[in-house]
Amino acid sequence: MSLSIETLPPVRGTLTPNRPMDTLSWLRVGGPAEMLFQPADLQDLQDFLTALDPAVPVFPIGVCSNLIIRDGGLDGVVVRFGRGFNGIEVLDNSRIRAGVGALDAHVARKAAQAGIDLAFLRTIPGAIGGAAKMNAGCYGTYMADVFIEAEAITRSGQRITLKPADMGFAYRSTALPDGMILTSVTLQGNAGEAEAIEQKMTEALAKREATQPTKERSCGSTFRNPAGYSSTGQADDTHELKAWKVIDDAGMRGASIGGAQMSEMHSNFLINKGGASAADLENLGELVRKRVSENSGITLVWEIMRVGKPAAQ
Numbered sequence: 086m087s088l089s090i091e092t093l094p095p096v097r098g099t100l101t102p103n104r105p106m107d108t109l110s111w112l113r114v115g116g117p118a119e120m121l122f123q124p125a126d127l128q129d130l131q132d133f134l135t136a137l138d139p140a141v142p143v144f145p146i147g148v149c150s151n152l153i154i155r156d157g158g159l160d161g162v163v164v165r166f167g168r169g170f171n172g173i174e175v176l177d178n179s180r181i182r183a184g185v186g187a188l189d190a191h192v193a194r195k196a197a198q199a200g201i202d203l204a205f206l207r208t209i210p211g212a213i214g215g216a217a218k219m220n221a222g223c224y225g226t227y228m229a230d231v232f233i234e235a236e237a238i239t240r241s242g243q244r245i246t247l248k249p250a251d252m253g254f255a256y257r258s259t260a261l262p263d264g265m266i267l268t269s270v271t272l273q274g275n276a277g278e279a280e281a282i283e284q285k286m287t288e289a290l291a292k293r294e295a296t297q298p299t300k301e302r303s304c305g306s307t308f309r310n311p312a313g314y315s316s317t318g319q320a321d322d323t324h325e326l327k328a329w330k331v332i333d334d335a336g337m338r339g340a341s342i343g344g345a346q347m348s349e350m351h352s353n354f355l356i357n358k359g360g361a362s363a364a365d366l367e368n369l370g371e372l373v374r375k376r377v378s379e380n381s382g383i384t385l386v387w388e389i390m391r392v393g394k395p396a397a398q
Contacts, residue, residue, distance in 0.1 A: 088120045088162070094136035098125040098169075106158065109165065110149040111210070112302055114363040116158030116393065126169040127238075127268055134266075135242030137162070143240060144392065145266045147186060150211030151219055151304050156363045157394030166214065170268060175199040180233060182271045185214025189221070196274055197282040203231060203274040207286040208293045210305055214267045219388075220254050224289065229254035233271040240264030257309050257388050298348045301356040307370060308332075308353060308385040328385060329353040332373055335380040342369040355389070367391055 090100050100122055106115030124130035134143070142161030146152065166186035173195045174182045181201055183192045193207035205226040209216060217235060220228050232254070235247045240263075247267075253260025261267075293299060308328040329352045332338060338352035344361030347369065348354040355370055374385045 088141065090120075093120065093162075094133050096122065096124065096133050097129045099123040104163075106149075106154045106163070109146070110152065110154055111304055112149070112153060112357050112361075112363075112366065114156070114357065114361060114366060115149075115154030116156045116363075116396065118159045118163035120162045122162050122164050123167050124164065124169060127244075129169075130164065130266070130268070131238055131242050131244060133242075134238060134240060137242075139241070143264060143266070145185075145214070147212035147215045148188070148210075151215055151221075151389055153304070153363050153366055153389055153391045155367070155391065155393035156396035159393040164266065166212070170214075171212075175201070176271070178276050180271060180273045182269055183213045184269050185212060185217075185267050187213050189213060189216050192272070193286060196272075197279055197286065200276055200279050200282070201274040202277045202282050202285070203272060204282050204285045204289060208289050213270050217252070217267055217270045218259055218261060219390075220252075220257055220259055222257075227254075228272075231272045231274055233273050235267050235271070236269045238266045238268060240266075296351060298350045298354050298356060301348065301354070301358070303348065303354045303356040304389045306353050306388050307347075307355040308374075309388045311383050311385065327353075331377050331381050331383050331385070335373070335376040337373045337376050340369065340373065342372065345369040347373060362396075363391075363393075364395065 100120060102120055103117045104121035105117050107113050143164060144159055145164045147166055170184040170186035172184045173187050173192055176182055179201055181196050189206040189209045189211055192213055193203050196203040205223055208223055209221050217228050222228060232249055237245050237247050310328050311326045332352040337347055339349045340347045343365035344358050345365035346356050346358050348356050355366055377383055377385050
């Protein structure tokens, strides 16, 4: 089915056919979205989904900070969340509600100003919707630890509320069904002094600068740490077996294909050094998985999502 603005439900937001995704992607790669929809607000999104042909695939994105969009692009409608979905509201002295388009760092800062400790979010790239969907975390705290509920819209346009049990939180993942679109997330953090929380975030940023290639184009950790974890990942920073270590042991630190490279600074960071295609990035990742498997018998699991179609041959 070929999509056009004329064949889709009317919207108050913006519909853009064949929109290249590389300029919207954190890694600056990706072919075109068949149709990019930027809804004006929640009602616009709900009306659109309610009227949309159920056969048309729908894929929501934020800032694509954990996503490789393949060079052939994405079929169907890609929903991108902008100003109508980036509000942040302090509910009380421990809870905050954020639209899915709100950046993790902005939520952490707004929470800190209100004396709510969500400091772990400060160093996580991307937006709250993706963080909730992927159960993002660092330094021993995960979204599952602070999640209260989320508002969502089903593929058919029904608004629902999701509780922790509905999310199916696991290590670096959830069990949300395809087509389910989060629209806002409510989080609860420990109460604290604003200055102390700010200092905690400053220290975390300094640690990240010292150990990760923050100036490069990357999606953070490329592969999950090996072995099992609890749903909240409390062992994340104490477990002996790290993805970077098995990558190093396989001799893949600094390895490259085209413009893609495993960072010299942190070998579990896949970076676009400039001019990489999505295929370069994905092929390098697969080569790392192959070499690690050959060297240690460990099968690394992608943490970065890969979506869309390869480029036509």
